[in-house]
Amino acid sequence: MLAPVSTGGWMNFCPTKESVSIWMGSLFVIISLVQIILTSRKLKKN
Numbered sequence: 001m002l003a004p005v006s007t008g009g010w011m012n013f014c015p016t017k018e019s020v021s022i023w024m025g026s027l028f029v030i031i032s033l034v035q036i037i038l039t040s041r042k043l044k045k046n
Contacts, residue, residue: 015023
């Protein structure tokens with residue numbers, strides 16, 4: 001809903017709602033996996 005709609009952008013980069021949602025979803029998965037791995041390693045040390 002809050003994704004950009006315009007076709008022009010900085011340095012000719014024009015994000016669409018689809019590309020923004022895919023990028024944000026991928027970023028969420030990567031950050032979640034890193035957090036799970038770090039937390040499990042921390043718990044194994046204790």
